[in-house]
Amino acid sequence: MPERSDTPPASVLLGNEPGSFPHSVLAERHPAIISQVRDSFPYDPERHRALDALLASCTKGVIEPLPADAHDRDRWAAWGAEAYTGRSWFDVPWLWSESFFYRQLLEAVGYFTPGPWLGIDPFRPSKLAELNAPETDEELAALDPLAERPTDEQDRALLHGSLWGNRADLGFRLSAAQAATASDTPPLVSDDSETLWSLLPPSGTATLCLIADNAGRELIPDLLLIAHLLTQGRIGRAVLHIKPYPYYVSDATHADVLDALRRLTSAPGAAADYGRTLWSAITDGRLAVRAHPFSSAPLPYAEMPADLRGELATATLTVLKGDLNYRRLVGDRLWPPTTPFLDVTAYFPGSVAALRTLKSDVITGLDARTEAALVAAEGQKWRTGGTHALIQVRG
Numbered sequence: 022m023p024e025r026s027d028t029p030p031a032s033v034l035l036g037n038e039p040g041s042f043p044h045s046v047l048a049e050r051h052p053a054i055i056s057q058v059r060d061s062f063p064y065d066p067e068r069h070r071a072l073d074a075l076l077a078s079c080t081k082g083v084i085e086p087l088p089a090d091a092h093d094r095d096r097w098a099a100w101g102a103e104a105y106t107g108r109s110w111f112d113v114p115w116l117w118s119e120s121f122f123y124r125q126l127l128e129a130v131g132y133f134t135p136g137p138w139l140g141i142d143p144f145r146p147s148k149l150a151e152l153n154a155p156e157t158d159e160e161l162a163a164l165d166p167l168a169e170r171p172t173d174e175q176d177r178a179l180l181h182g183s184l185w186g187n188r189a190d191l192g193f194r195l196s197a198a199q200a201a202t203a204s205d206t207p208p209l210v211s212d213d214s215e216t217l218w219s220l221l222p223p224s225g226t227a228t229l230c231l232i233a234d235n236a237g238r239e240l241i242p243d244l245l246l247i248a249h250l251l252t253q254g255r256i257g258r259a260v261l262h263i264k265p266y267p268y269y270v271s272d273a274t275h276a277d278v279l280d281a282l283r284r285l286t287s288a289p290g291a292a293a294d295y296g297r298t299l300w301s302a303i304t305d306g307r308l309a310v311r312a313h314p315f316s317s318a319p320l321p322y323a324e325m326p327a328d329l330r331g332e333l334a335t336a337t338l339t340v341l342k343g344d345l346n347y348r349r350l351v352g353d354r355l356w357p358p359t360t361p362f363l364d365v366t367a368y369f370p371g372s373v374a375a376l377r378t379l380k381s382d383v384i385t386g387l388d389a390r391t392e393a394a395l396v397a398a399e400g401q402k403w404r405t406g407g408t409h410a411l412i413q414v415r416g
């Protein structure tokens with residue numbers, strides 16, 4: 022059972038308010054994602070017809086059930102599909118609607134259907150393009166001078182690399198409404214990094230669970246951070262939680278972890294050392310990769326199943342990456358921004374940290390002065406523009 026918190030719950034975000042960010046995701050981003058997927062591979066007419074049907078359903082229709090023989094139909098029923106089937110995508114919790122959209126998209130392209138498209142990730146071409154982009158080479162080359170710097174500088178640089186790597190979100194880039202906002206407000210709106218480091222002293226005994234977000238240019242710095250923490254003895258073991266199937270365009274799957282590892286080991290200089298550290302940590306069991314079904318559940322972490330709760334309870338620290346994981350950590354609700362992060366995460370089974378760039382309306386843990394400065398400079402754009410970030414920790 023979640024631990025009690027004195028904070029009364031705020032309203033759950035829905036997508037039914039025209040002009041709101043959730044509405045734009047359902048009305049504009051999802052159709053754009055369908056177009057992108059259509060162009061990613063030479064899908065056959067049946068797949069195109071299924072994508073047409075999904076487009077009609079998600080823009081003008083209602084939530085359709087999964088096929089009767091879908092392997093995860095019961096799981097989705099337990100996650101709320103029975104209550105939401107037949108209702109408008111815009112009128113059910115936004116988190117649920119978005120998550121089910123990705124499940125139905127995979128259905129449309131035959132990802133789960135025995136046949137030629139089984140297991141073909143429709144987002145892989147865009148993920149690989151990003152992984153192989155010259156910008157990735159530049160980021161990896163920056164590791165060479167970093168290796169000469171004092172350890173505390175390396176700590177900070179790699180933590181911030183992982184944090185800001187979260188800006189690399191391919192779905193986010195599809196949204197025209199996401200113009201960057203320039204203002205004098207600090208990029209970090211909340212910074213508990215000292216608490217984070219205090220939870221991981223270099224004793225070699227800590228276990229880190231890192232709940233990953235995006236592949237490519239976010240996953241690479243996440244892996245670098247894990248390698249660094251292992252090398253420095255700040256952790257003895259890490260568990261990397263990834264998605265069991267392609268999700269939210271760029272979310273990392275096991276195939277993406279393997280692509281990222283190969284990218285590191287085949288790079289010149291220090292990057293390859295990090296890659297080899299990770300490779301041997303996987304082979305000797307110090308780094309485990311886990312694809313729990315709940316990682317792509319349409320529910321907040323307060324509803325996590327007992328086995329996952331038990332696993333996270335044994336970690337010294339769980340780090341959740343990214344915007345979607347943040348929404349799931351604090352509940353996808355329109356909290357007053359000064360709602361204490363410690364209250365809304367009181368249910369979590371152990372120490373927890375969020376590393377997130379701000380890409381949706383949900384926010385907690387701000388002090389009143391920071392909120393006022395952000396609003397004065399940017400109205401409400403700071404919530405969704407991806408130009409601000411936070412490190413929030415409950416020790």
Ligand SMILES: O=P(O)(O)OC[C@@]1(O)O[C@H](CO)[C@@H](O)[C@@H]1O
Nearest residue numbers: 046190193343344345346380381
């Ligand atoms: O989790 P991530 O990759 O940081 O961000 C996911 C995201 O782009 O998708 C959602 C809208 O679809 C928002 O929560 C957020 O903007």
